[in-house]
Amino acid sequence: EIVMTQSPATLSVSPGERATLSCRASQSVSSNLAWYQQKPGQAPRLLIYGASTRATGIPARFSGSGSGTEFTLTISSLQSEDFAVYYCQQYNNWPRWTFGQGTKVEIK
Amino acid sequence: EVQLVESGGGLVQPGRSLRLSCTASGFTFGDYAMSWFRQAPGKGLEWVGFIRSKAYGGTTEYAASVKGRFTISRDDSKSIAYLQMNSLKTEDTAVYYCTRFDRWLPRIWGQGTLVTVSS
Numbered sequence: 001e002i003v004m005t006q007s008p009a010t011l012s013v014s015p016g017e018r019a020t021l022s023c024r025a026s027q028s029v030s031s032n033l034a035w036y037q038q039k040p041g042q043a044p045r046l047l048i049y050g051a052s053t054r055a056t057g058i059p060a061r062f063s064g065s066g067s068g069t070e071f072t073l074t075i076s077s078l079q080s081e082d083f084a085v086y087y088c089q090q091y092n093n094w095p096r097w098t099f100g101q102g103t104k105v106e107i108k
Numbered sequence: 109e110v111q112l113v114e115s116g117g118g119l120v121q122p123g124r125s126l127r128l129s130c131t132a133s134g135f136t137f138g139d140y141a142m143s144w145f146r147q148a149p150g151k152g153l154e155w156v157g158f159i160r161s162k163a164y165g166g167t168t169e170y171a172a173s174v175k176g177r178f179t180i181s182r183d184d185s186k187s188i189a190y191l192q193m194n195s196l197k198t199e200d201t202a203v204y205y206c207t208r209f210d211r212w213l214p215r216i217w218g219q220g221t222l223v224t225v226s227s
Contacts, residue, residue: 034213036153043205043217044153055215087153091212095143095158095169102152 002026002090006100012108019075021103023088028068032092035064035073038102039084047086048073075105083107110134110216112206117221120196128191128221130206138162138184141209144191146202147220154202158209159189174200196225 003026013019023033031051036044046055048064051071061076075082088100116128130142141164144156157170159180168180179192189206203222207214 032212043219045217046213046215049213089153089213094212095141095155095209096171097155097214099153099155 001096002029002093002098004088004090004098004100006086006088006103008103009101010104010106012106013078014108015080016077017108019078019082019105021073021075021086021088021105023066023071023073023100025069025071025090029090029092031067032090032094033064033066033071034089034091035062036087036089037082037084038087044087049091078105110208112208112216112218114204114206114218114221117204117223119224119226121227122196122198122225124196125192125194126196126223127193128204128206128223130189130191130218132187132189132208135208137182137187142180142182142189143207143209143214144180144189145205145207145214145217146200147205148199148202151202156191156204193223196223198225201225 005024007022033051035048037047038044047058052064063074065072085102085104087102111133113131120126141160143158146154157180159168177195181190201224203220205220206218208216
Protein backbone atom coordinates (compact mmCIF):
# COMPACT_ATOMS: atom_id res chain seq x y z
CA GLU A 1 0.00 0.00 0.00
CA ILE A 2 1.24 3.49 -0.84
CA VAL A 3 1.25 5.59 2.33
CA MET A 4 0.58 9.30 1.97
CA THR A 5 1.82 11.69 4.67
CA GLN A 6 0.66 15.31 4.91
CA SER A 7 2.17 18.17 6.84
CA PRO A 8 1.42 20.12 8.86
CA ALA A 9 -1.65 18.65 10.53
CA THR A 10 -2.98 22.16 11.17
CA LEU A 11 -2.05 25.41 9.45
CA SER A 12 -3.12 28.74 10.96
CA VAL A 13 -3.27 31.46 8.33
CA SER A 14 -4.72 34.97 8.15
CA PRO A 15 -7.13 35.84 5.33
CA GLY A 16 -5.21 37.15 2.33
CA GLU A 17 -2.04 35.27 3.23
CA ARG A 18 -0.46 32.37 1.37
CA ALA A 19 -0.88 28.79 2.54
CA THR A 20 1.52 25.98 1.60
CA LEU A 21 0.54 22.37 2.27
CA SER A 22 2.83 19.39 1.78
CA CYS A 23 2.22 15.77 0.86
CA ARG A 24 4.74 12.94 0.66
CA ALA A 25 4.27 9.47 -0.84
CA SER A 26 6.03 6.38 0.49
CA GLN A 27 7.02 5.49 -3.09
CA SER A 28 6.89 7.30 -6.39
CA VAL A 29 3.39 8.02 -7.72
CA SER A 30 4.69 9.96 -10.72
CA SER A 31 2.24 12.85 -11.23
CA ASN A 32 -0.78 10.75 -10.23
CA LEU A 33 -1.63 12.94 -7.29
CA ALA A 34 -4.87 14.76 -6.50
CA TRP A 35 -5.91 17.29 -3.87
CA TYR A 36 -9.39 17.54 -2.32
CA GLN A 37 -11.03 20.15 -0.15
CA GLN A 38 -13.56 19.13 2.48
CA LYS A 39 -15.72 21.43 4.57
CA PRO A 40 -17.65 20.27 7.67
CA GLY A 41 -20.66 18.16 6.80
CA GLN A 42 -19.80 18.09 3.10
CA ALA A 43 -18.31 15.57 0.70
CA PRO A 44 -14.77 16.11 -0.57
CA ARG A 45 -14.40 18.29 -3.65
CA LEU A 46 -11.70 17.66 -6.25
CA LEU A 47 -9.35 20.63 -6.57
CA ILE A 48 -6.26 19.43 -8.39
CA TYR A 49 -5.33 16.32 -10.37
CA GLY A 50 -2.23 15.33 -12.26
CA ALA A 51 -0.36 17.09 -9.43
CA SER A 52 -0.91 20.50 -11.00
CA THR A 53 -4.10 20.64 -13.13
CA ARG A 54 -7.03 22.49 -11.60
CA ALA A 55 -10.38 20.75 -11.81
CA THR A 56 -13.30 22.47 -13.49
CA GLY A 57 -14.39 25.62 -11.70
CA ILE A 58 -11.48 25.77 -9.26
CA PRO A 59 -10.10 29.31 -8.80
CA ALA A 60 -6.61 30.14 -9.99
CA ARG A 61 -5.45 30.91 -6.44
CA PHE A 62 -5.16 27.13 -5.98
CA SER A 63 -2.04 25.60 -7.50
CA GLY A 64 -0.28 22.29 -7.20
CA SER A 65 3.25 21.17 -7.87
CA GLY A 66 5.58 18.23 -7.48
CA SER A 67 6.16 14.77 -8.83
CA GLY A 68 7.48 11.45 -7.65
CA THR A 69 7.14 11.53 -3.87
CA GLU A 70 6.96 15.21 -2.92
CA PHE A 71 3.97 17.44 -3.62
CA THR A 72 2.72 20.87 -2.62
CA LEU A 73 -0.65 22.61 -2.67
CA THR A 74 -0.47 26.39 -2.53
CA ILE A 75 -3.36 28.74 -1.91
CA SER A 76 -2.00 32.11 -2.95
CA SER A 77 -4.35 34.42 -1.04
CA LEU A 78 -6.69 32.73 1.40
CA GLN A 79 -10.34 33.64 1.19
CA SER A 80 -12.87 32.97 3.95
CA GLU A 81 -14.35 30.06 1.99
CA ASP A 82 -10.95 28.33 1.79
CA PHE A 83 -10.79 27.42 5.47
CA ALA A 84 -11.30 23.68 5.36
CA VAL A 85 -9.48 20.35 5.49
CA TYR A 86 -7.34 19.40 2.51
CA TYR A 87 -6.44 15.84 1.53
CA CYS A 88 -3.92 14.56 -0.96
CA GLN A 89 -4.67 11.29 -2.75
CA GLN A 90 -2.53 9.08 -4.94
CA TYR A 91 -4.10 7.36 -7.91
CA ASN A 92 -0.99 5.74 -9.35
CA ASN A 93 -2.31 2.49 -7.93
CA TRP A 94 -6.00 3.03 -8.80
CA PRO A 95 -8.50 1.89 -7.78
CA ARG A 96 -6.54 1.26 -4.60
CA TRP A 97 -6.52 4.96 -3.82
CA THR A 98 -4.92 6.13 -0.59
CA PHE A 99 -5.19 9.49 1.11
CA GLY A 100 -3.09 11.54 3.43
CA GLN A 101 -4.46 12.18 6.91
CA GLY A 102 -5.42 15.75 5.99
CA THR A 103 -4.28 19.29 6.75
CA LYS A 104 -6.73 21.60 8.47
CA VAL A 105 -6.40 25.21 7.35
CA GLU A 106 -7.79 27.44 10.09
CA ILE A 107 -8.15 31.14 10.63
CA LYS A 108 -5.27 32.71 12.52
CA GLU B 109 -27.25 17.81 -13.30
CA VAL B 110 -25.03 14.88 -12.38
CA GLN B 111 -26.03 13.64 -8.95
CA LEU B 112 -25.39 10.73 -6.61
CA VAL B 113 -27.63 10.14 -3.60
CA GLU B 114 -26.77 7.57 -0.94
CA SER B 115 -29.37 5.99 1.30
CA GLY B 116 -29.77 3.12 3.72
CA GLY B 117 -27.54 4.25 6.54
CA GLY B 118 -28.51 4.02 10.18
CA LEU B 119 -27.82 2.35 13.51
CA VAL B 120 -27.01 -1.36 13.41
CA GLN B 121 -25.69 -3.82 15.99
CA PRO B 122 -22.27 -5.44 15.64
CA GLY B 123 -22.40 -8.63 13.57
CA ARG B 124 -25.51 -7.56 11.67
CA SER B 125 -25.89 -6.53 8.03
CA LEU B 126 -26.86 -3.37 6.20
CA ARG B 127 -27.24 -2.49 2.54
CA LEU B 128 -26.50 0.98 1.22
CA SER B 129 -27.83 2.27 -2.09
CA CYS B 130 -26.42 4.93 -4.39
CA THR B 131 -28.95 6.33 -6.85
CA ALA B 132 -27.47 8.13 -9.84
CA SER B 133 -29.01 10.71 -12.13
CA GLY B 134 -27.94 13.08 -14.87
CA PHE B 135 -25.67 10.64 -16.71
CA THR B 136 -25.63 7.18 -18.32
CA PHE B 137 -24.93 5.14 -15.21
CA GLY B 138 -23.97 1.97 -17.05
CA ASP B 139 -21.05 3.70 -18.76
CA TYR B 140 -19.19 4.38 -15.52
CA ALA B 141 -17.34 2.47 -12.85
CA MET B 142 -18.39 3.35 -9.32
CA SER B 143 -16.60 3.34 -6.02
CA TRP B 144 -17.35 3.61 -2.31
CA PHE B 145 -15.33 5.49 0.28
CA ARG B 146 -15.85 6.03 3.98
CA GLN B 147 -14.85 8.47 6.67
CA ALA B 148 -14.97 7.58 10.35
CA PRO B 149 -16.06 10.42 12.68
CA GLY B 150 -13.30 13.03 12.85
CA LYS B 151 -10.98 10.90 10.71
CA GLY B 152 -9.67 10.84 7.16
CA LEU B 153 -10.88 9.23 3.96
CA GLU B 154 -10.62 5.51 3.21
CA TRP B 155 -11.32 3.69 -0.03
CA VAL B 156 -13.75 0.78 0.48
CA GLY B 157 -14.37 -0.82 -2.91
CA PHE B 158 -14.85 -0.43 -6.64
CA ILE B 159 -17.02 -1.92 -9.37
CA ARG B 160 -16.24 -1.67 -13.06
CA SER B 161 -18.81 -1.02 -15.72
CA LYS B 162 -20.28 -4.01 -17.57
CA ALA B 163 -18.14 -3.06 -20.58
CA TYR B 164 -15.11 -3.91 -18.44
CA GLY B 165 -16.61 -7.02 -16.94
CA GLY B 166 -18.40 -5.49 -13.95
CA THR B 167 -15.67 -6.86 -11.69
CA THR B 168 -15.02 -5.65 -8.18
CA GLU B 169 -12.10 -4.85 -5.90
CA TYR B 170 -12.07 -4.26 -2.16
CA ALA B 171 -9.90 -2.81 0.54
CA ALA B 172 -8.32 -5.40 2.80
CA SER B 173 -10.28 -4.06 5.79
CA VAL B 174 -13.63 -5.06 4.24
CA LYS B 175 -12.77 -7.89 1.86
CA GLY B 176 -14.93 -10.92 2.49
CA ARG B 177 -17.51 -8.89 4.44
CA PHE B 178 -18.61 -6.19 1.97
CA THR B 179 -19.96 -6.69 -1.55
CA ILE B 180 -20.56 -4.06 -4.23
CA SER B 181 -23.09 -4.65 -6.98
CA ARG B 182 -24.91 -2.58 -9.55
CA ASP B 183 -28.27 -2.47 -11.31
CA ASP B 184 -27.75 -0.45 -14.47
CA SER B 185 -31.46 -0.61 -15.35
CA LYS B 186 -32.22 1.34 -12.16
CA SER B 187 -29.01 3.43 -12.09
CA ILE B 188 -28.20 2.17 -8.60
CA ALA B 189 -25.02 0.90 -7.00
CA TYR B 190 -25.19 -1.11 -3.80
CA LEU B 191 -22.87 -1.74 -0.90
CA GLN B 192 -23.84 -4.85 1.04
CA MET B 193 -22.16 -4.83 4.42
CA ASN B 194 -22.14 -8.04 6.48
CA SER B 195 -20.59 -8.94 9.83
CA LEU B 196 -20.38 -5.28 10.74
CA LYS B 197 -17.88 -4.14 13.34
CA THR B 198 -17.80 -1.04 15.49
CA GLU B 199 -14.85 0.18 13.44
CA ASP B 200 -17.09 0.26 10.35
CA THR B 201 -18.85 3.28 11.84
CA ALA B 202 -18.44 6.04 9.26
CA VAL B 203 -20.05 8.24 6.67
CA TYR B 204 -20.12 6.23 3.45
CA TYR B 205 -19.73 8.05 0.14
CA CYS B 206 -20.61 6.80 -3.31
CA THR B 207 -18.51 8.18 -6.16
CA ARG B 208 -18.39 8.09 -9.94
CA PHE B 209 -15.08 7.02 -11.42
CA ASP B 210 -13.74 9.00 -14.37
CA ARG B 211 -10.18 9.06 -15.73
CA TRP B 212 -8.61 7.27 -12.75
CA LEU B 213 -10.32 9.40 -10.11
CA PRO B 214 -13.54 9.62 -8.07
CA ARG B 215 -14.63 12.94 -9.55
CA ILE B 216 -18.29 13.05 -8.51
CA TRP B 217 -19.26 12.37 -4.89
CA GLY B 218 -22.58 11.87 -3.18
CA GLN B 219 -23.44 13.65 0.06
CA GLY B 220 -22.82 10.53 2.14
CA THR B 221 -24.85 8.40 4.52
CA LEU B 222 -23.94 7.69 8.14
CA VAL B 223 -23.60 4.13 9.36
CA THR B 224 -23.29 3.63 13.10
CA VAL B 225 -22.38 0.19 14.40
CA SER B 226 -23.11 -0.03 18.09
CA SER B 227 -24.88 -2.25 20.59
